[in-house]
Amino acid sequence: MSLSIWTPERVAILERLWTDGLSASEIAARFPGITRNAVLGKLHRLGRLGRGRPMAPAKVRKAKPPQQPHARRPHHPPTAAKRPPPVAMPIWAGQVARVEALRSWHCRWPIGDPHEPGFAFCGRRVAARPYCGDHRAVAYQPASTATRGVGAKARDNRRGQA
Known part of the structure; x- marks a missing residue:
């Protein structure tokens, strides 16, 4: 026959400490030989998880004003001026x-x-x-310096090129 670690006195202390707002780790530290998970398991079996514990007040969010629809900008296809000139073959x-x-x-x-x-x-x-x-x-x-990657720049610096 095994002895239960949760005597009626310990259960009463557990419920009081939980209601007072202590965490499961803090409660377990007060009971020698009992882990945090044992405390949480007992609270679960008692149906006390989430109840009887002071809850933080709910944050009140300010209502945002309704957003105005954005005017869409017209889509312009890329112009040929942005492309480099073709190389003469x-x-x-x-x-x-x-x-x-x-x-x-x-x-x-x-x-x-x-x-x-x-x-x-x-x-x-x-x-x-x-x-x-x-x-x-x-x-x-040769690639332009704007399109070259960081690795190429580092490699050039090692070679003494700038």
């Missing part, structure tokens, strides 16, 4: 290469629409790069 007056004729030393810059019959590649001679000098200048442009 170099024109190669030499022989263009079809995909079947491409070799490792040919420039692989596409010319035309791949779905059209006249599609080809630049075909100029290159040295260990996919594009010739003119097309490389178009393909590999």
Whole structure:
């Protein structure tokens, strides 16, 4: 037979302390060998959780005046002036290469629409790069400082570039 830790005297003290506004942790500290969870469990079984405890007064909220409907601004599509000007493509007056004729030393810059019959590649001679000098200048442009990420700036600082 096990002895209950909750004697009628302890239950009376528990209810009084709970009604006085003490927390479950504070009540458990007054009873040696009883945990906060044991206090909460007993209060739950007694049906005392949430009742008999002083509650904070409800905050009164001020009524907000009704909002006036906002006038919608007209939607303007982005203008072409905000876009950077297109880069002039170099024109190669030499022989263009079809995909079947491409070799490792040919420039692989596409010319035309791949779905059209006249599609080809630049075909100029290159040295260990996919594009010739003119097309490389178009393909590999340095990012502006506004569009570069933090990592790129930190990397440049490590390299001694500013």
